[in-house]
Amino acid sequence: GAVVSQHPSRVICKSGTSVKIECRSLDFQATTMFWYRQFPKQSLMLMATSNEGSKATYEQGVEKDKFLINHASLTLSTLTVTSAHPEDSSFYICSAKPGVKETQYFGPGTRLLVL
Amino acid sequence: DAKTTQPPSMDCAEGRAANLPCNHSTISGNEYVYWYRQIHSQGPQYIIHGLKNNETNEMASLIITEDRKSSTLILPHATLRDTAVYYCIVRVRGNTGKLIFGQGTTLQVKP
Numbered sequence: 001g002a003v004v005s006q007h008p009s010r011v012i013c014k015s016g017t018s019v020k021i022e023c024r025s026l027d028f029q030a031t032t033m034f035w036y037r038q039f040p041k042q043s044l045m046l047m048a049t050s051n052e053g054s055k056a057t058y059e060q061g062v063e064k065d066k067f068l069i070n071h072a073s074l075t076l077s078t079l080t081v082t083s084a085h086p087e088d089s090s091f092y093i094c095s096a097k098p099g100v101k102e103t104q105y106f107g108p109g110t111r112l113l114v115l
Numbered sequence: 116d117a118k119t120t121q122p123p124s125m126d127c128a129e130g131r132a133a134n135l136p137c138n139h140s141t142i143s144g145n146e147y148v149y150w151y152r153q154i155h156s157q158g159p160q161y162i163i164h165g166l167k168n169n170e171t172n173e174m175a176s177l178i179i180t181e182d183r184k185s186s187t188l189i190l191p192h193a194t195l196r197d198t199a200v201y202y203c204i205v206r207v208r209g210n211t212g213k214l215i216f217g218q219g220t221t222l223q224v225k226p
Contacts, residue, residue: 004158032212043202044159044216057211093158097212102147104212106158 006107023094029074030096133190137203152199
């Protein structure tokens with residue numbers, strides 16, 4: 001139980017284009033989902049918290065207009081990197097928290113490379 | 116949320132117990148201790164969590180000191196597949212649930 005998937009697992013795009021990453025909770029309903037970013041040899045950095053049906057809460061320093069988050073259902077959240085640049089190349093990881101539980105479960109991550 | 120301190124790296128022989136320490140001296144009474152691990156190029160995997168009592172599951176045991184200022188994650192019989200970065204995280208019970216990751220401990224299990 002508590003499986004979280006991400007799609008795509010890997011994406012390469014040209015600078016200036018937008019990329020959408022999906023995060024799905026497969027066997028539970030997630031009232032809250034989180035998006036993290038991880039650069040090589042660094043730890044995970046929380047980008048934003050999204051609650052189903054409401055606007056995401058972004059961490060300090062994260063541009064909300066660049067990283068669009070939509071949590072349209074209890075099993076799906078999407079992160080869109082708009083006008084991607086090479087410095088946005090990173091490993092993006094989502095996690096989901098079942099409504100009544102305290103524990104958070106992570107997806108396998110999406111590796112983004114912007115050329 | 117309280118900060119944690121972990122050694123940057125540790126080695127363990129295959130088949131032996133791996134004991135990973137974590138200091139969280141500023142922990143509050145309503146804060147949980149969580150452990151996750153991240154195998155290279157994968158998302159973090161939940162291991163175990165506790166509030167004040169020791170906990171055990173199929174993966175590991177969590178020993179929390181009586182004053183709650185430190186804890187130890189024990190992998191009873193480490194295998195090569197346990198090589199990973201282990202993160203000890205403290206977070207407030209019942210809040211949004213967000214986890215703030217530190218640098219963790221890189222555990223290398225050697226044959």
